[in-house]
Amino acid sequence: MHTSILRMYRIIYVSLLMVSAGAYSAYGQDTTATDTTATVVEKKIELDSTQTLSEKLTQLFTQFYNDSLNAGLCFEIAQEYMMLGRNAYALRYLETSLRHDPTNMDVVYAKGDLLLAMGKRKSAYQAYLQIMRDFKGEAYVEKIGSRFASPYKITQVTNNSYNDILPSFSPDGSKILFQSDRSGNWDIYSMTLSQGEGSIVKLTNDPEADENASYSPDGRYIVFTSTREDKSVKKYKPREIYYMDNLGKSVKKVTTSYGADNWSPSFVDTSTIVFASDRADFSPHPFWEKSSSLYTIEKSGSFLFKIFHHDSATSRTDPRIDLTGRKILYANNKNGHYDLYMGDMEGEIDGTNLTDSKGNDIQPHMAKNGLFITFSSNRDGNYEIYKMQTDGKDVTRITYDDGDDLFPQFAPDGNRILFCSGRSGNFQIYLASLDDTVKPSVSDVIAALEKKISSASDN
Incomplete structure (x- = not known):
């Protein structure tokens, strides 16, 4: 795996303890x-x-x-x-x-x-x-x-020797944004789905890392994180939040954090951005060990607001706000591993735990109709994509592969889930069609089992 992908695993540092019932x-x-x-x-x-x-x-x-x-x-x-x-x-x-x-x-x-x-x-x-x-x-x-084997048709969207990760849909579902290391560092790209990789356009071109891109609800702007102002030679650099127009022009800085790290930004509406940050943790620990909180800020850089004032020494990350603007979906490791929570934007304490599984449930995204949530979890071993109702019920596994499947996002129509996967060795982008189910054949299952046997052990 490309070493720079490790920074995208900021929240995937909790090692599972395999508890055996007997020796x-x-x-x-x-x-x-x-x-x-x-x-x-x-x-x-x-x-x-x-x-x-x-x-x-x-x-x-x-x-x-x-x-x-x-x-x-x-x-x-x-x-x-x-x-x-x-x-x-x-x-x-x-x-x-x-x-x-x-x-x-x-x-x-x-x-x-x-x-x-x-x-x-x-x-x-x-x-x-x-x-x-x-x-x-x-x-x-x-x-x-x-x-x-997945019961849904899964289509590979990008197919190259680079790493393409963190995909997100345009508001009309016709385009996607993603970050890629095809130029030697992380930059932001767009692609028209119907035209394939031939339509890929490079939107940022900076020697530092541009990451975490997503559109505003009206499609006019793109919010992202970048280390572009940190010219040091440090391996891990804190990220600030920026936004630009949908052509990659008129880049403007949103946050000034003086060494704190910021990530997972997304537009709440056309002017407000929600994000995660470790700015409230002044400990000397490296950033992946710090606690993090959730914030909103105007794209002008004003009106910084901390969600959940009565903070605990845990990490909240991957915030998503519903269309009403009153509910916030996020991941929290207060129980020693990451679960998904739904809370009130005006609340002072954590919301309701929706998952409470033995693994890490991370990177949630809510369907536009507000009925379903997709997320990534390692509850069954490696990271796979799941779907559930917004109350945490009816959990359905979407992907089945030995490679990690991460950063899922619903299409605007709610019938497709975009995600990235390391199943081919490097990370590429895939699309699961929820309205196109497939029944695996005997040969499909045999091939899947042979692949798993080649890499599995009894340890």
Whole structure:
């Protein structure tokens, strides 16, 4: 990944702690308990002294005394262990069931699900691949495919050897803005969607970094951040906010922050800009460790207003204000990771937590109709694009790829989501069509699984 992309990951610094329910000394072996009730023996099964069998397991093992080669019975025992959260024993009985009947794809599927839950991704993908290559694979294509392939048509918008990131739509949806390092540093570009990359126009041409561009609601102006006034040789430079006309002319500076960093600007209306800044944190820490707050300012540089006066030592970022101007959507790491919140512009404390997932939920964008939110999250591993209702309900995963998918934005019609992805090695721009669903084929799922297996591990 291009080193300068790291600055775009300002808010993606929270490392996930993988919490395991038990310790495993070897594949399928639990070293934290001696559950001899689950040991397959010919004549006798002894109850261990630390864990008792459930009533259902007691019944199943009573049958098992006289029918230890019954594959279906082994599967039932495994399912009961899974319900109890005793995964190592569940896996043991799934494998025993498959030794007696290796053709039962329901058991193979359950094994794949269990391995995935245990963090053994490579083995899980191999189990799913076994199913898809079986003559019964067609019956599982939707169930397995929904985990590894997007149900929506995804089109690549830019295709080159550079990095194109942070795309945003024009108000009429005909053009996009994005930043690219194709000239050796970050500059702002525009492109007409219907005409493709041949219509790309370079809007800024400065030796420093121009980033975070988006249009005003009337399409006349473009707001962006830049380090253009910092001529030092520092690796990380604080950004100020600027705006220009939609042709890249008449650049005007909005903020003067004296070393503070500013990012994620967007127009609230034709004159007001909302943004995130660490200007209230005077600690000596590097900027990626500082707390940040949300502000509005007139594009003239006047009337700076801090949202949520009763600040806490957390970082709020990625602000978006709804069309009414009364609600603000943003990301906050007050719980140790980033969740999405919806609050009142006039409020003094944080709003309602909409996501509360185990991962980082970041970079939210609200549909123009105010009904849906799209965002990026690493709740399932790497960063993918999701959609949900504005109350946090009905979360739908949009993308499925090993590369990080970031900075999503709804089209004005609400039927498409623009985003950038590192799936091809460098970052490019893609478009997901929400009104164009596709059902993956067996070959599509096999290809996706083979790709995942090549890079996955059981660690």
